[in-house]
Amino acid sequence: MAFVTSEGKLKSLSRLELPSSSMLRLTDSVSMDYYELWKKQSAVRTAVTFLARNIAHLGLHVFERKGDDDRQRLTDHPLAALFSRPNPATTRYRLMDALVHDLAIYDMAYWQKVKTSAGTPGLVRLPPAFVTPKGENWFSPEYFEVKGSRGKIEVKADEIVFFHGYSNTGIAGESPIESLRSTLSEEYEASAMREQMLKNGARASGYLERPVGAVSWSPEAKAKFAKGWRSQYSGGGTNVGGTPILEDGMKFVPASQSAKDLQYIEARKLTREEVASAYFIPPTMLGLMGGATYSNITEQHKMLYQDTLGPWLQMIKEEIELQLVPDLADGDVYVEFNLREKLTGSFEERQAAITGAVGGPTMTINEARALDNRTPLDGGDVLIRPLNVTQDGDPKPIPAEPAGTNPEEVVQ
Template sequence: MRWWPVSRKAAPAGPVVDQDGVPVLAKAAESFGDLSQLGGYLAANGIRVVDPGVPLSNYADTAAAARVWETQPSVRKVVDYIARQLCTIPWHVYERVSDTDRRRVTDHPLALLLGQPAPHRSPARLWHSTLVDWLIYDRWCQQLLPSADTASGFELRRKPARRFHVLADDDDEPDALHLISSRGPATVVPLPAPYLFDHGYATVGADGTSPMLTLRQILAEQTEAVEYRRSVWRNGARVPAVIERPADAPAWSKTTKERFQAAFNAFMGRGNQAGGTPILEDGMKLVTVEAFKPIDTQDIEGRRLTDAEVASAYHIAPELVGAREGTFSNIDAFRQMLFTISLGPYLTQWQDVLNSMLVPLLAPGSNLYVEANLEAKLRGSFTEQAALLQTAVGAPYMERAEARAAMNLPYIEGTEDLVVPLNVLVGGLASPRDTAPDALPKGRGRPA
């Protein structure tokens, strides 16, 4: 759809109607600054455009988020932290046999696809790129395609967020996908289709709202602060001082002034004299003044403030990304809450997409479902796991052969049996780490 700047002339007194008597919107003379303003005005006033394609307001988030990954360290730090934590969670497929029985499935194409979603790319890398799209643009999309290079016979191909938009109906419900290609014209794919996608809330349409639109003032302020600090370091004197020249000193010629200025600049520049002390003449004095110092720019404080603002926007504790100092106890508490309170909603939304879109495509009419294996992320240290498992089963849980293999020791015959200590009886002690109380009568699990 072609577009051009539009100006609205001042409205005459009284309502304006067309030739059929229908009121026409009229406002004071004003120009649209960009596509977002024009698209927002049209949508807010209920004006429908014939063959609108992609709503004009959808281009605003694409422009705002286009280079943020490259130019904004705070955004990249927080987004990469979230994406790295989520993309390394393994996905398991289960069959719901009954309300009390679940069986893991490993040989179904659905499980094979989640284990190898792309033929020439690791699963973590594919999911990482998709999650970055989601976190920056508030939308993501993958296409399900047949493949002869994977065990499942299918592959998931990421559609970059900058190359697709979600078209919506009048109720802001997804109606089609608008795919932009660099090799040909854009295509509109009606839904449902073999695609996985998700989007956040948008005031108009179903394309999501990029967090970069909300954070752009803070990010712009950070950009200006960095540029200002660079200018201070580049142009400011290396010492807070001025050179005083006696009032009765002979006047400088142009040549003399240029010579002294060039010599002084050599001490300020990046040559072999930089950082030294200039040689003064004509009774000059180097006088220290209370001037603005580079430390006053509060470089570290400014960066931490931006990191904390971005982390809060993504609902991540600033201590986890180094934006705020923390103690061992509260950082450990934040780590325990990471996959429940902080990243739990992201994981649930992602899991819902797989179960509502991918499962019907590969296992229609089945009782299969996909679930994230959070235990792989929540495991404690080896000593914590050993104590927990030993307490849970009430006896040793590892064979001597398994223990030797874990320590990379050679196999020895006769070490396959599970050794049970004499002070542990089935139905006796609750744990091999417990001791039998003296008051326990004979015949109730205590040896005679």
């Protein structure tokens, strides 16, 4: 038997590695926290918020397994009530939205298990920047240190649901923003340069050249000319973009690259493409429409929920079932995200496919009215069957009209 090494023996080999720094160095003098990068870098914010909104939009349902091919959805279970309203001040959507934001930015996220004022179980999101895993166990934290403006507290490991990604050693994840360091650094420098050009330079950047034999200017004359030039043709001058009038044989010599030469638009597109790639998001989902057609956008939309969001949903589901479900339910209860509505296409496509598969209508009048929040009708719960559709062995088949029958007589 190969399972002979005890868990305790491995635990004694290493201490828990603390989370790495959450600061990213962009230049020699500028460093930003991961959150600041999300807040200020539009490409990062677009990608992360896109993931968070799409996952939070999905419903999280609770089921009980009845057999190998049978299950029942639980709508009145304490676990379902917990996700319906995690705490009196938070909705399910906002809890999931914050969870994905934390994972996408820090590669770590924390839910504190609490008891609400009503005495029911609750969940509260803890900001990753204020939480530190502690202990000597390299399999899982022994406790968590939570900091606040009035001090810090220690929270037992089983009182927190801890989500995290991969790292080489220890259990703290590594932010995907780290892999974008060079891309974001270039974007930061390009943005700073663009801002400086628009703020300090004329629209046609360069310098003024005077002829060799021109009359020498006094320091006061030079200062006066420079001040007048800047006030009129640079920054917020009244004649920015206008045509200057030069005297005494002076010439304007272009001395810098234009916005076109620097390819700002192309650079920003590249940054968004790199960020989309880091988060495994199809580029068209982030507005990069180069080469996009209706057919490949439709396929990429399916890929989004299968290849991009699929691993996210599976990870979140398994962590919930590992760390939260045992507190409120037995082993036959599990959770599942509702992907059906996202993967079945439009209502028309779905109904056409189902009708073609079963050979007839699948919805009653009242079921259709319920979709528009209309009241039911008497007799509307009967499934209408077209006259030309029957089943083999139907005890009461609808007879065909005999040849030569007058339609008006049939109606009468």
